[in-house]
Amino acid sequence: MTSPALTLDAVNRMSAAEFSAVFGKVYEHSPWIAERAFARRPFVSRLDLQMALYAVVQGASRDEQVTLLRSHPELAGREAQIGTLTDESAHEQKSAGLDALPPAEFARLAELNRAYREKFGFPAIIAARLNARAAIFHAFEGRLHNDLEQELQNNLAQVGEVARLRLRDLLA
Amino acid sequence: MTSPALTLDAVNRMSAAEFSAVFGKVYEHSPWIAERAFARRPFVSRLDLQMALYAVVQGASRDEQVTLLRSHPELAGREAQIGTLTDESAHEQKSAGLDALPPAEFARLAELNRAYREKFGFPAIIAARLNARAAIFHAFEGRLHNDLEQELQNNLAQVGEVARLRLRDLLA
Numbered sequence: 639m640t641s642p643a644l645t646l647d648a649v650n651r652m653s654a655a656e657f658s659a660v661f662g663k664v665y666e667h668s669p670w671i672a673e674r675a676f677a678r679r680p681f682v683s684r685l686d687l688q689m690a691l692y693a694v695v696q697g698a699s700r701d702e703q704v705t706l707l708r709s710h711p712e713l714a715g716r717e718a719q720i721g722t723l724t725d726e727s728a729h730e731q732k733s734a735g736l737d738a739l740p741p742a743e744f745a746r747l748a749e750l751n752r753a754y755r756e757k758f759g760f761p762a763i764i765a766a767r768l769n770a771r772a773a774i775f776h777a778f779e780g781r782l783h784n785d786l787e788q789e790l791q792n793n794l795a796q797v798g799e800v801a802r803l804r805l806r807d808l809l810a
Numbered sequence: 811m812t813s814p815a816l817t818l819d820a821v822n823r824m825s826a827a828e829f830s831a832v833f834g835k836v837y838e839h840s841p842w843i844a845e846r847a848f849a850r851r852p853f854v855s856r857l858d859l860q861m862a863l864y865a866v867v868q869g870a871s872r873d874e875q876v877t878l879l880r881s882h883p884e885l886a887g888r889e890a891q892i893g894t895l896t897d898e899s900a901h902e903q904k905s906a907g908l909d910a911l912p913p914a915e916f917a918r919l920a921e922l923n924r925a926y927r928e929k930f931g932f933p934a935i936i937a938a939r940l941n942a943r944a945a946i947f948h949a950f951e952g953r954l955h956n957d958l959e960q961e962l963q964n965n966l967a968q969v970g971e972v973a974r975l976r977l978r979d980l981l982a
Contacts, residue, residue: 683869685865685868685869686865688868689861689864689865689868692861693857693858693861696857696860696861697855697857767960768956768960768963768964769952769953769955769956769960769964770952770955770956770957770960771955772952772955773952773953773954773955773956774952775952776948776949776951776952776953776955777948777949777952779948780941780942780944780945780946780947780948780949780952781941781945781948782945783941783942783943783944783945783948784940784941784942784945785942788939788940788941788942791940791971792940792941792971795967795968795970795971796967798967799963799964799967802868
């Protein structure tokens with residue numbers, strides 16, 4: 639992304655409000671994760687901060703986890719079409735070419751998104767920067783065969799990967 | 811699995827050798843991960859232990875990470891056929907029905923395993939307990955489209971999920 643890289647020392651000197659402003663975006667529309675992790679300062683490394691954030695997610699209640707999943711946009715979905723994606727999500731979806739899908743693929747992804755949300759009640763999440771477009775299509779088709787508990791966990795793992803990469807963009 | 815559930819208190823009283831014997835299996839054939847995490851005692855929760863182990867993986871050198879990936883068996887691969895899977899892997903592969911594949915699916919998975927290893931130099935890893943058989947096939951087909959760096963990271967995330975579930979089996 640375009641932000642200048644921060645140093646760990648600067649992070650450890652941040653106020654709660656500054657920390658939330660910067661790291662609140664690491665988990666999509668979910669600044670409460672950074673806010674809870676703030677108590678774990680000082681962070682001795684980027685990995686330490688990454689783990690503190692991920693521990694909040696893993697240790698959250700099931701309702702909170704589902705809320706986190708529902709805070710994510712669909713891939714090439716409504717938010718992308720009307721231009722309300724976060725900068726981070728727009729960048730990620732573009733990296734896999736999801737901003738310029740041929741019409742047939744766009745229609746297929748819309749159908750997969752719809753079927754997935756209907757079955758599970760939250761969107762299918764995959765770290766777009768870690769997958770080629772074809773891999774994303776295959777993954778979504780396959781994951782429709784899983785059960786709710788499996789997909790809750792698969793989605794949380796993907797959310798963790800997205801966060802890891804966003805944190806790497808922010809912090810040297 | 812069949813082990814009685816441990817308490818966190820018992821874990822925090824373990825010697826280094828005991829800790830390695832119990833948690834060395836959380837990451838397949840890679841007790842060095844538990845051995846490095848031992849220094850982080852005391853663990854205040856299972857999640858804390860899970861994160862300490864995963865932080866070792868994420869903080870390891872790239873060579874160590876590749877070695878970890880190569881320590882994993884293929885799904886329905888040679889180790890499964892000759893009976894040398896770890897108990898944990900045998901249990902996981904069985905949960906997705908990979909121990910009893912129809913011949914055509916067995917042949918297809920063997921082909922996917924071969925193609926994946928030829929492209930990346932390590933086996934395709936997926937948390938079998940988090941995926942239906944059909945989802946595993948789709949995932950492997952899709953991941954063949956990714957590049958080496960993406961698959962190194964996707965595999966490490968899957969390894970982390972496997973470890974999380976193994977730890978949940980061991981610790982109340």
